[in-house]
Amino acid sequence: MPDPALCLRHVAKRQRGHQVLAGVDLDVAPGEIVGLAGINGAGKTTLLRCLLDFCTLDAGSITLFGVPHTRPAARRPLAYLPERFNPPAHLTGSEFLAHVQALHGERPDAAATGTMVRALELDEDALGQTARHYSKGMTQKLGLAATLLLARDLYVLDEPTSGLDPKARALFKQAVLALRARGAAVLLTSHALADVDELCDRIAILHAGRIAFAGTPAACAAHYRAASLEQAFLHAVG
Numbered sequence: 001m002p003d004p005a006l007c008l009r010h011v012a013k014r015q016r017g018h019q020v021l022a023g024v025d026l027d028v029a030p031g032e033i034v035g036l037a038g039i040n041g042a043g044k045t046t047l048l049r050c051l052l053d054f055c056t057l058d059a060g061s062i063t064l065f066g067v068p069h070t071r072p073a074a075r076r077p078l079a080y081l082p083e084r085f086n087p088p089a090h091l092t093g094s095e096f097l098a099h100v101q102a103l104h105g106e107r108p109d110a111a112a113t114g115t116m117v118r119a120l121e122l123d124e125d126a127l128g129q130t131a132r133h134y135s136k137g138m139t140q141k142l143g144l145a146a147t148l149l150l151a152r153d154l155y156v157l158d159e160p161t162s163g164l165d166p167k168a169r170a171l172f173k174q175a176v177l178a179l180r181a182r183g184a185a186v187l188l189t190s191h192a193l194a195d196v197d198e199l200c201d202r203i204a205i206l207h208a209g210r211i212a213f214a215g216t217p218a219a220c221a222a223h224y225r226a227a228s229l230e231q232a233f234l235h236a237v238g
């Protein structure tokens with residue numbers, strides 16, 4: 001049995017005296033898309049920051065493909081899109097994409113870049129402009145393109161559809177399904193439960209510091225005897 005792409009056990013973290021994570025258990029398998037949902041302030045970003053080793057755990061353990069998350073090697077198979085993606089304003093979109101690939105030790109690949117840019121409908125003219133001229137949605141598309149272009153086995157995406165129009169959301173979902181098709185694992189946070197319902201193999205609802213429910217969207221609705229995932233979510237966090 002292969003190691004899970006991601007394994008959190010009893011993870012606890014306090015922020016400014018507030019117990020944000022109080023014993024989180026969560027697995028993401030290779031080839032699985034998991035959507036992490038929760039109300040504002042539930043601790044989704046904190047959980048992602050913990051697994052990226054941006055902050056120290058108070059308790060518990062995290063492994064990425066069996067490697068403890070504090071080892072630099074653990075993050076080698078990982079690509080991460082932060083919640084507030086902010087590219088350097090003076091770089092053009094093309095320069096930024098090439099820069100990110102080079103930073104990650106990957107040779108800039110014009111064909112793959114072209115395919116990704118087209119897949120996300122990031123206007124090719126826009127790639128020649130500096131990022132300071134980008135709209136919110138274009139900036140988000142650039143961040144997504146830069147992240148999804150990296151050939152990794154685990155993608156951690158914090159609110160990836162934020163600011164995207166409906167067409168861009170649909171294109172993003174296709175791009176994520178292509179990652180899954182080649183066996184990559186994806187953990188994403190989202191407030192858009194319709195997207196989670198459509199895209200994710202499982203939803204994990206973070207509430208009161210713990211995973212209140214983890215399972216397929218259909219199992220979630222059934223568990224809470226709800227007519228929709230949204231109604232089930234409201235029961236879970238009620």
Ligand SMILES: Nc1ncnc2c1ncn2[C@@H]1O[C@H](COP(=O)(O)OP(=O)(O)OP(=O)(O)O)[C@@H](O)[C@H]1O
Nearest residue numbers: 015016018020038039040041042043044045046047
């Ligand atoms: N660096 C920090 N220092 C102190 N408190 C923090 C820090 N980061 C987060 N918090 C607090 O931890 C709690 C969880 O925040 P977090 O951003 O993880 O929630 P979230 O589920 O991602 O929220 P949202 O859906 O609004 O993005 C909040 O009360 C927040 O104020």
